[in-house]
Amino acid sequence: MHTRAAVIFSIVSSSDFLHTIFNPSSPRGSIGLTMPFQQLRESDDPIEAQFPSHVQRIEFEKLQLFSAYDDKYVEGTILMKYPPHELGTGEKAFKMVLEESTARQPMSNLSTINTFVFGKLVDDCEHTLKQGDKVVLSKFQVTKSASASKDGRHLLQLELSEETGAMVFVYAKSVKEPAAASNVGLPIIERPKLRMHDYTYVPLNEIKGGVTINVYGVVKFFKPPYPSKGTDFCSTVTIVDPSNARLNCVLFNGNADLLPKIYKVGDVVRFHRIKIQEFNKELQAINAPGFSALTFDGTPGAPLKPRTTSRSYQFTSTDQRTVEELRRWANADLSIHRPTVKLSEVKPADYFDLTCQLIAKAEVDRSAVLLKVWDGTKYPHPLWQVPVDENTLEGDPADIHRLCKLTVDVLVYDNHIGAANSLKVGMYLTIHNLHAKLATSSTEKPSSSHDAVPEMEFHLHGGTSYGRGITVLPGDCSDVQQLKQSLESALSADQGSLGDLLRLDNLNTSKRPSVITAHQHIRTTPIQEILDQTPPQKYRIRAKLVNYEPRALHQSVKLYCPECRSLQEVPDDDDIDAALQGLYNLGCMTVDPDIQSLDALWYKTATWEAEDERRRQITVHFVKTGEAPSAPEHSTILVEGVSLNELYRLSERFGRVIPTSSRTECLSLNDLSIPFLIEDRKWHYGCKNCSHPQPVNALQPLLQSGTWESSAIAKVLGVQLLNYVFVMKFTCDDGSGSLDALLWNEAERFFGISAADVMIDDVLQEKLTRIMDTLCPPRANPDDGHWLECCVKSYYAGDGSEQKTYYQIFDTVVAEAEDI
DNA sequence: GATTAGGCTTCG
Numbered sequence: 001m002h003t004r005a006a007v008i009f010s011i012v013s014s015s016d017f018l019h020t021i022f023n024p025s026s027p028r029g030s031i032g033l034t035m036p037f038q039q040l041r042e043s044d045d046p047i048e049a050q051f052p053s054h055v056q057r058i059e060f061e062k063l064q065l066f067s068a069y070d071d072k073y074v075e076g077t078i079l080m081k082y083p084p085h086e087l088g089t090g091e092k093a094f095k096m097v098l099e100e101s102t103a104r105q106p107m108s109n110l111s112t113i114n115t116f117v118f119g120k121l122v123d124d125c126e127h128t129l130k131q132g133d134k135v136v137l138s139k140f141q142v143t144k145s146a147s148a149s150k151d152g153r154h155l156l157q158l159e160l161s162e163e164t165g166a167m168v169f170v171y172a173k174s175v176k177e178p179a180a181a182s183n184v185g186l187p188i189i190e191r192p193k194l195r196m197h198d199y200t201y202v203p204l205n206e207i208k209g210g211v212t213i214n215v216y217g218v219v220k221f222f223k224p225p226y227p228s229k230g231t232d233f234c235s236t237v238t239i240v241d242p243s244n245a246r247l248n249c250v251l252f253n254g255n256a257d258l259l260p261k262i263y264k265v266g267d268v269v270r271f272h273r274i275k276i277q278e279f280n281k282e283l284q285a286i287n288a289p290g291f292s293a294l295t296f297d298g299t300p301g302a303p304l305k306p307r308t309t310s311r312s313y314q315f316t317s318t319d320q321r322t323v324e325e326l327r328r329w330a331n332a333d334l335s336i337h338r339p340t341v342k343l344s345e346v347k348p349a350d351y352f353d354l355t356c357q358l359i360a361k362a363e364v365d366r367s368a369v370l371l372k373v374w375d376g377t378k379y380p381h382p383l384w385q386v387p388v389d390e391n392t393l394e395g396d397p398a399d400i401h402r403l404c405k406l407t408v409d410v411l412v413y414d415n416h417i418g419a420a421n422s423l424k425v426g427m428y429l430t431i432h433n434l435h436a437k438l439a440t441s442s443t444e445k446p447s448s449s450h451d452a453v454p455e456m457e458f459h460l461h462g463g464t465s466y467g468r469g470i471t472v473l474p475g476d477c478s479d480v481q482q483l484k485q486s487l488e489s490a491l492s493a494d495q496g497s498l499g500d501l502l503r504l505d506n507l508n509t510s511k512r513p514s515v516i517t518a519h520q521h522i523r524t525t526p527i528q529e530i531l532d533q534t535p536p537q538k539y540r541i542r543a544k545l546v547n548y549e550p551r552a553l554h555q556s557v558k559l560y561c562p563e564c565r566s567l568q569e570v571p572d573d574d575d576i577d578a579a580l581q582g583l584y585n586l587g588c589m590t591v592d593p594d595i596q597s598l599d600a601l602w603y604k605t606a607t608w609e610a611e612d613e614r615r616r617q618i619t620v621h622f623v624k625t626g627e628a629p630s631a632p633e634h635s636t637i638l639v640e641g642v643s644l645n646e647l648y649r650l651s652e653r654f655g656r657v658i659p660t661s662s663r664t665e666c667l668s669l670n671d672l673s674i675p676f677l678i679e680d681r682k683w684h685y686g687c688k689n690c691s692h693p694q695p696v697n698a699l700q701p702l703l704q705s706g707t708w709e710s711s712a713i714a715k716v717l718g719v720q721l722l723n724y725v726f727v728m729k730f731t732c733d734d735g736s737g738s739l740d741a742l743l744w745n746e747a748e749r750f751f752g753i754s755a756a757d758v759m760i761d762d763v764l765q766e767k768l769t770r771i772m773d774t775l776c777p778p779r780a781n782p783d784d785g786h787w788l789e790c791c792v793k794s795y796y797a798g799d800g801s802e803q804k805t806y807y808q809i810f811d812t813v814v815a816e817a818e819d820i
Numbered sequence: 821g822a823t824t825a826g827g828c829t830t831c832g
Contacts, residue, residue: 145821146821146822147821149821150821151821221827221828222827223825223827227824228823228824228825229823229824229825230824230825231823231824232823232824233824234824234825236825236826236827237827238827248826248827250824250825250826252823252824252825275822277822279825279826280826282826284825284826286822286825286826351829365832367832368832411832413830413832414830414832433829435829435830437830440831440832457832459830459831459832461829461830461832462830462832463829463830464825464827465827465828465829465830466827466828466829467827468829
């Protein structure tokens with residue numbers, strides 16, 4: 001195999017080298033990773049050129065409710081602009097109609113779209129924007145148009161406020177001010193100033209009907225978002241505040257993500273733009289256009305980090321005080337607090353909220369999904385086990401096995417099936433209003449008919465009464481932090497029995513390649529959780545390898561300098577050939593007879609003419625070793641004037657070949673673009689940055705010591721050896737999420753195969769390919785892949801302003817497979 | 821301009 005592919009593409013500083021190899025601007029850096037983020041240029045370019053390249057225009061007709069449009073902008077001409085009006089909240093809003101001049105079907109209802117601008121953004125652009133202006137909008141929110149059936153426009157509408165981080169760009173050519181006239185054709189950027197908008201919040205006891213307002217409150221009751229019978233998701237939330245009033249809120253959105261992210265009773269919410277109306281002689285709230293919600297953990301003193309999908313939001317010191325005050329008030333009020341129930345404390349006939357981790361799931365039939373979950377505590381009495389074919393269980397069999405004593409089977413019915421199906425193994429959940437129920441009739445189960453204690457069943461019944469539903473919790477929320485502690489202590493408490501199981505599992509799988517971490521005692525972390533957290537962190541993951549790059553394995557071998565920590569490509573044959581030819585052209589291949597005689601003390605020299613037309617002279621200096629001449633495969637030769645082919649042939653016959661030249665007054669090494677030593681067919685390179693080549697005479701002391709290892713040769717010749725390393729990108733997926741981790745193997749070995757050996761051994765290359773095919777079967781369903789365990793650390797890297805999160809596999813021993 | 825749901829336990 002001609003693996004010596006590619007020129008040196010980069011020698012970079014240690015902190016940046018990992019980043020640089022993924023930088024597509026590097027000539028040879030295309031390992032197939034994502035483009036780095038590009039900054040906005042301050043230039044006279046058209047608007048589209050000012051966005052980072054991944055920000056792209058989206059046509060009106062392609063807008064959808066459920067998508068995030070952070071990386072998209074729309075472009076249109078203002079067809080109509082309505083005067084601004086004041087909402088009950090005191091903020092302004094105005095409506096305009098945009099027409100997409102480039103629409104494919106200009107007359108269709110998709111070519112015009114209603115657009116609403118809220119809050120301080122109104123003041124910023126109300127006077128600048130004119131009918132006929134061409135505008136570009138980004139960071140908008142897409143909601144359903146309430147008037148599409150009447151006005152015949154787009155079924156969706158755009159909403160812009162500082163809460164979406166919205167930006168409005170307008171082409172200046174239609175701006176009439178003289179100052180702007182000189183900038184004809186250039187875009188003026190209108191974006192929200194840093195000026196704060198004064199929001200007012202109405203105490204719940206002062207709420208009146210018919211107005212749109214903002215409120216703060218503590219969640220007294222809620223239904224997590226669920227699909228309504230109409231077209232939207234619905235969430236009902238009852239909030240209370242110290243005024244002792246309560247407000248029922250009915251919130252709809254086509255995108256469940258835009259509904260408040262409430263995890264439990266006691267959470268504090270801030271709603272902007274809810275409309276108060278009367279229903280059943282009571283006031284209720286419904287979300288108004290521009291609705292947005294912030295949700296906070298209700299624990300006093302907890303971080304004031306709101307849960308929201310908004311990119312930006314206003315949150316002042318007054319807001320901070322309000323949240324903290326509500327937290328304190330609610331915590332003193334027992335009626336708001338609900339006790340958390342652990343599995344170990346469950347009583348028959350309880351309805352309770354269970355915060356847990358999903359271990360496995362299976363579709364039982366059309367009306368039920370089985371979830372196997374645990375919370376780290378053990379239910380002390382017999383548990384009902386849902387009979388299910390193990391093959392239909394989604395989840396890691398090893399985990400299912402080893403945690404079987406700690407997991408409970410939950411059956412999820414009817415309208416919750418969709419939510420259950422979208423769950424991924426490893427996720428953290430709260431199952432709201434879970435029903436603990438003793439087995440109905442023991443007569444159906446003869447085996448337990450004499451058992452005094454009937455089995456406990458867990459059901460999430462159909463419907464949404466009492467807030468029944470499933471909430472997925474992010475890894476960083478406080479309840480999950482507590483849960484994780486519980487899970488960890490359960491694991492360590494049960495280590496004896498679990499350890500036995502683990503060992504058994506290892507025996508069963510020892511015939512397959514496995515990736516074993518050096519940190520078996522650390523629990524595994526779901527990938528989604530890792531993605532949610534900020535680096536630097538270290539984790540142990542258990543995931544499937546769904547892809548790796550580069551696919552051509554020889555491309556994964558690089559040269560690494562342990563001194564300056566640079567990484568470079570292995571020179572390919574063409575490069576070496578060219579470098580060798582360059583040496584002849586410099587005319588440095590004529591052997592100086594003086595040097596010959598001078599150095600002849602420690603080597604014998606032979607010269608002959610090559611059979612090419614240039615009558616090139618080839619010189620070989622045979623290094624003398626002791627009295628008896630050693631066999632060629634154990635001897636060292638210094639060669640001059642050789643071609644690449646001759647270098648190959650000589651290196652196959654002689655143990656050590658050192659290419660040299662005598663262009664200077666003493667025999668010396670060549671440029672480090674070619675190997676300085678070929679030892680047992682392994683081509684050794686030196687670092688151009690860190691080497692200080694010495695005359696070849698420096699080898700003489702080795703004659704006495706008799707140590708001819710590559711490291712010793714490198715040392716006396718002043719060469720900093722480059723190590724062969726594997727650099728690969730592993731895409732790991734554990735069901736909860738997927739991450740790209742860099743496998744960078746400083747120890748040079750990977751599945752017991754050294755990177756240096758793989759360069760010269762076809763059998764090893766095939767072996768490695770087979771291993772990778774087993775770990776990540778080509779053309780197979782990703783689910784067929786192999787579970788791996790590895791340690792991953794996250795870190796920030798990047799150039800200057802653009803820092804990105806990267807992941808690297810570390811401390812992971814990649815064990816040799818027995819039968820591969 | 822306003823459908824969904826408008827808290828209030830399944831029945832497996």
